[in-house]
Amino acid sequence: MSQLGMARAPGGQLLIETSERQAARAVEAVAIVPARSAPCEKGLPITVDGRALEFGAIIDELNHRVGKFGYGRYSGLEHLDRGEKVLEVREMPAAWILLKALRHLETACLSERLVRENMDVEQTG
Numbered sequence: 001m002s003q004l005g006m007a008r009a010p011g012g013q014l015l016i017e018t019s020e021r022q023a024a025r026a027v028e029a030v031a032i033v034p035a036r037s038a039p040c041e042k043g044l045p046i047t048v049d050g051r052a053l054e055f056g057a058i059i060d061e062l063n064h065r066v067g068k069f070g071y072g073r074y075s076g077l078e079h080l081d082r083g084e085k086v087l088e089v090r091e092m093p094a095a096w097i098l099l100k101a102l103r104h105l106e107t108a109c110l111s112e113r114l115v116r117e118n119m120d121v122e123q124t125g
Contacts, residue, residue, distance in 0.1 A: 045098065062094035072096030 072093030
């Protein structure tokens with residue numbers, strides 16, 4: 001396990017345990033979009049910190065770098081068929097940061113009306 005608590009569980013699942021104190025001490029910047037170059041191909045990011053990577057490698061890189069700060073972790077109750085409820089914890093740091101970057105880009109480029117419409121569509125299905 002690394003200093004920030006990143007470990008691999010059986011089956012390649014992420015187990016990320018980061019205390020708030022550890023996250024507050026660690027600062028890291030990730031450049032998904034390099035300056036003066038094409039940031040995406042067919043809507044997908046193609047670089048991290050100026051290094052061209054396959055999409056799967058980008059996801060792995062972002063999962064590690066963003067996940068060690070505790071971002072992209074969700075928990076909730078899942079209802080099973082027999083009325084039982086199970087606490088489910090999901091980790092998706094790469095998805096979290098990519099969606100956050102997309103939302104930031106949308107607010108910079110789209111009108112307020114279109115941003116609201118996009119959010120309505122996302123929430124209703």
